[in-house]
Amino acid sequence: MFDLATAIPGLLQQFLPTVRQEALRLVEDGAVLGLDEVEDEALAEVMLDQRAVNVRWAKGEAGWHGESDIEDAELHLLALCAVLVAVQRRAAREAAEASTGPDLREFVSLRLARTVNPDEDAYLSKLEKRFLRVKQVGHILDQDMVRLHPKWAIESVEPLNLWPEIPATVREFWDYVALALFEKNLPVPSFLRGVADVDATRKRLHAWRQAHELPLWRERIRNFALDGLRKLPKARERCQLRMMVTLAETRLQSKREGEDYFSHVDPVGLRRLYSEQMEGALALETADELLLRACQAGEDGGLGEVWRMDGGAATAALAGLFHQPGLADRLVTLDEVPFARPATALRWTGRDGEGEGTLLMKLITEDGADAPLPLIILHGVETLYLSADTVFKGPRWLADEWRVEGEVSLPMPALASEDGINFLQQLGVEVPVTLGKRIRREELKVRLRAYCMAKSPLSGAEFAVMQVEALDQRGVVKERLGDRGWAPVAQEETMLVEDAIICRDRGALLGAENVLNAFRVVHEGAVDGFRVRLTKDFPEQFQAWAANLPADVELDCDTRLRSILADPLVARVRIEASQTETIDWFDLKMVFEIEGVDLKPAELRRLIAARGGFVLLADGTWRRVKLELTEEQVSLMESMGIDLDEHAGEVHRLHWRQLAEGKAAEVINPMAWQKVNERLTQANLEMKPDVSPNLGFTLRPYQVEGYHFLAYLAANGFGGILADDMGLGKTVQSIAWILWLRERKTAASEAPVLVVCPKSVLDVWATEFGKAAPSLRV
Structure with missing residues (x-):
């Protein structure tokens, strides 16, 4: 395999850079599985788009060549390249481990006194991959740290300064990583706690960090000293601002402390005011600061210190200022006095034009005099009209108009519509007679x-x-x-x-x-x-929603939605009782009767279970049911243990004595009630015989009650269970009952009594019979 590791750099050059980069990503993501290296051969499985590709590299007479079982040419090359990168990574890791002693896994296993589990092994593999990458590229990035801890924040694409030189081993690499995580308040994996000596690593890095940060601190101290040389005012300077407004332009004016009059602010002065205000060197009132902020847009090519009244942004900004009551004395005329603000408003009036088909409109004051012209329209929540020295309130006007210079001529055909009539009415202008006659x-x-x-x-x-x-x-x-x-x-x-x-x-x-x-x-x-x-x-x-619709809204629904608004169905409940194969028990079931609709049993059960809620039926409609039960019926059903949530048709088995109590006749059909009464007359409910004198024990009061209970069951032919805590004498009560049974029978009719019990207590029963009833043969 040494030959393949040596040949890999040359083999990788055969692949395009993009293919090598993608192969590196696959290896880092763990897509190369089952890498097996034997003499002159390497086998592996590469996961590509959820598909496993088998790859084989083999050495032949012509050198190393690769093959795979995928037909796509691009994916074939990618799989071959990924296996080469994986072999190269393994060789580099083995070489590093051989030169640095035992690996991190062995050290961790020794500390834990056990082998690492699969999750811990996966994290160690991830740590080793990051270490190998650092060895190759020579630095570590935020992106690498995110792989080791998901909460690490990516703040830069520049390399991190975690060490003075690249770590030589994985353990040394982990020391630096653990210190970085500790300083970011990020926890390390629990199985690695104590593996890295954070304090020792910090001390080892102290001199390097100090030397690294020394130039930065010198630069910061130097800048601080230079800032101190700048002469700052000893006290905040008072300054007043105002806007001089004319029909042509609006100018910002200022008066500093010690000055006698206001002067226009030029662009340089505006920048100075802005800078001083940001540094806190100016003592501005709220109104002054508002005006300054309105002009600061000029720094970004906006309004600036001079606003041209051309109907654009300047007019809109001026409207906002005039709508602020606190700025009334800061907005002055050319005569340097605040604008007059009459309490009365302007209004529109109209008359027929000289030619046919026109309506002439003009603004007049409350007393009918013509409004001073020209006027600038300041649109807003309240429409204002600005003259040279007065700000008038007035009616809302067309949004694209910003100036009134005389009468406004409107063509009659434009007003001969519903919108036109509404337009005149909103302005308070009387509709012309020629149009009024045509209104319907x-x-x-x-x-x-x-x-x-x-x-x-x-x-x-x-x-x-x-x-x-x-x-x-x-x-x-x-x-x-x-x-x-x-x-x-x-x-x-x-x-x-x-x-x-x-x-x-x-x-x-x-x-x-x-x-x-x-x-x-x-x-x-x-x-x-x-x-x-x-x-x-x-x-x-x-x-x-339908119940809260306005009264003047008519709701028209189809059949399905109309069923939601319909009154609920009324369900009446009756109980049917039938005697079982035994004489003591009755089967009861609830029957729900709903008039006017034909429902399937399953739909009926769903309606009852919904407890008044809506249920979607098979025909697509929604229905709900209202149960019609009196309080006496509900009380009776609760006493009998019948839950109204139970579905119709389900059987509830009750003893006849449960039916005999209360007011069951109100809900049970007459024939069933007659059977209950017959059983009641035949029953011996007060069965309390004396204890046999042949009993060798004296029963306690509660034991006498148990004995009477057993006698009552036998006298009425009932079945029952005598239940009590262990050790309270159930065996003695049973023996007393057996004596009573035997004494009721004649010698000729005596029958044996069978006691069924676990084999382990047979001796106990025999002993108790010998003590309590020695006359009985056991």
């Missing part, structure tokens, strides 16, 4: 259609489809709720034959948009509705 109002109502889809042949899952629709007064579907809200079912002409403008009252639609929130619905375009999976809990969810 309709009220929409909401209908929710729900039905079950056919079961999927692939997945077997079942789904219900829910469609939320808006209907007009004639019942025609006009809109349907989709994944993006309400949408018309089909494009329709607003202008009808009679030239009417239909305005629909969509108030009911707004409340119906969230009706499906109770389910995890998914919009399904193929059915133009929402799909929900039929799970085990779906019936209960659907019933509760």
Whole structure:
């Protein structure tokens, strides 16, 4: 095999680098199994994509050649290369072990006083593979440490500094690895605890680590000294900021401590303010800091210290500032005074244009005067209109408009629709007479259609489809709720034959948009509705959801879903009793009667067992049952030990005395009850004979009760069991009972008594008979 190990470097050169790299990965992952090396031959099994490939390398007259049993050419080469890498790894490991004395396995086995188990052996193999890799590449990475401990964090692709020079043995390698794990608070495998001397390894590395970190500490100390030379202010400097706003631009202004007036901030000044603020050198109020942060976007190519009022980001940012009450005195006009803020709001008014087919709209104040123009529109939660010295509140306006410079001209045809009429009404503008005459109002109502889809042949899952629709007064579907809200079912002409403008009252639609929130619905375009999976809990969810639907939402279900909303079936219970082959016992079974439906026995049992819950029947409907039982019936069944959870048809065997107690007549049919009464009249329930004077012992009170019990059983022809703790005299009670039986019979009718007992206590019974009843022949 020495010849193959020598020839491997040359043989590996025949393979592409990518093949050699993949073969190395296979060997490290343990894909080469059963490597067997004999003279002039190497055999192994390589796992490729869950397939075992048999590989053979042999030496012939022309040198070494390989073969495998896989037809794929690429996989054939990969398998051959992997075996060569595995042989090379084994040879390197054996050489290392031969030069460094006993391996780590032997040392661990000696410490444990046993051989390592398969899991421990696998970890040691993993450790040896990492060691061999370190010997080859000359360093160790985070990726290697992850193989040895899964919680090791990968922080870099650079080599780790764990040792001054590459370890010579596996044991030395483990010393360094164990120290690294210890310093990361990561536990080592329990069987390797104490194998590495962590403290000794740390002391051995102390001088090397100190020399390694010395240049870094010198650099850090030098930088610290240089930072100390920079002159920092002795106290935080107070600074005030404000924004001067005009209809053309907005500028940031500042006034530092000791200055008498505000001045414009240039780009250099903005960077200085930003730097000082980050270092804590400025004493800023909250309003000042808010303004500075709004301008800091200029450092990244944003707004900066000067904002151009062109309807873009500057206008949106300014709107945000004007909506902050705390900045009212920091936003000033060109006259350096805060903007006036009237309590009254602007409003739109309209009039017919000079030409036909136009509507002229303008903004006016509360007293009817024209608003000062131009105005900049500041959109937000509250729409503001900004003039040169005043900020007005006003109605919401078109989002793409940011400036008002005069009257707005709107074409009448654009307003001759439902949206156009709603637009004017939201602005508070009176609808022109020519349009008002054409308006016809309709009220929409909401209908929710729900039905079950056919079961999927692939997945077997079942789904219900829910469609939320808006209907007009004639019942025609006009809109349907989709994944993006309400949408018309089909494009329709607003202008009808009679030239009417239909305005629909969509108030009911707004409340119906969230009706499906109770389910995890998914919009399904193929059915133009929402799909929900039929799970085990779906019936209960659907019933509760349907009960809480808004009053103005109409629910239309198919037969299957309608069965969930139906009233529960009413089941009445009666008990049938039949006498068994013995006279003492009756067989009872519960019979459930449900009117109006024809159910199979299996379905009936499932309904009863569900205890009022929903059950999916064979016809696809869901049903539930309500048991109709009085409190007296329930109490009686509990006293008789009959569980209502038991299925109909199952037999419960009870003794006639259990039936004679309580109110069994209320649930048992008359014929069975008559048999119980007959048995009751024949029974001798008060059987308490005296103890025979021929008994050689005096019975204790509890033993007398046991004797009476046995006599009672015999008198009524019952079977029974006398049970008590060991040593309390059951044998004596039985002998007293036997004496009573013999004394009741005449000499001519005396019959033997058979005692059946284990062979080990025969002598005990014979002895007891001799003591308690010597007159009896045993």
